[in-house]
Amino acid sequence: MLKQSKLIAILLSLILTISLTGCMPVYETENNDNPVTPTLYGPYSVERVVDGDTIIIDLDGERTRVRFLGVDTPESVAPDEERNTEEGVVASDYTKTLLPKGSLVYLEYDIVRTDKYDRVLAYVYLDDQETMIERKLLTDGMAKVYNDRDNKLYYDEFCKLEQAAQNSHIGIWAE
Numbered sequence: 001m002l003k004q005s006k007l008i009a010i011l012l013s014l015i016l017t018i019s020l021t022g023c024m025p026v027y028e029t030e031n032n033d034n035p036v037t038p039t040l041y042g043p044y045s046v047e048r049v050v051d052g053d054t055i056i057i058d059l060d061g062e063r064t065r066v067r068f069l070g071v072d073t074p075e076s077v078a079p080d081e082e083r084n085t086e087e088g089v090v091a092s093d094y095t096k097t098l099l100p101k102g103s104l105v106y107l108e109y110d111i112v113r114t115d116k117y118d119r120v121l122a123y124v125y126l127d128d129q130e131t132m133i134e135r136k137l138l139t140d141g142m143a144k145v146y147n148d149r150d151n152k153l154y155y156d157e158f159c160k161l162e163q164a165a166q167n168s169h170i171g172i173w174a175e
Helices: 002-021 086-098 133-139 155-168
Strands: 041-051 054-059 062-068 104-108 120-126
Touching: 041 086, 062 133, 086 133, 120 133, 133 155
Parallel strands: 062 120
Antiparallel strands: 041 054, 041 104, 054 062, 104 120
16 A cells, blocks of 8 residues: 555656646757758748738648747737837838748748647748748847747747847847
8 A cells, every 4th residue: 555655656746747847849959069950841922921920821822820939029910009019010020021922931840830829830931941030030139039838949049049139239129
């Protein structure tokens, strides 16, 4: 009876530890310095930029809303106009310069592929398949890191990019 109680206690402790720390996904790498080349899907044509962190693309003949993973920009088109900010308009305009109508993009997926609003969640790359939009937004101070509990493929890198932009006082949060 005592052994069964100990086993139950150990299992409960393990479950509690996992639930408190979260189950972080593990991504394979060739070695610690060189991550595996991402799997990109596309090209897809940009229909329009919705705001700083959302676009609409033609995905296999369907207009599809894509939310950039791992970043967040201030609001510019929220139905509640009080939430819209000048910084949001600047971020949206910046994204429009990166992704004009008709430009081609590639998508890289993480763990969860859609959100509760039925938007596709993806890291978005320019037609060169090397330039990631999220990196540009963070490096140029147009976005902040969005801590998505499920999709964390580039989380650590994004935090470093955001911090560097803040330290350089560039972008929409510059003092």
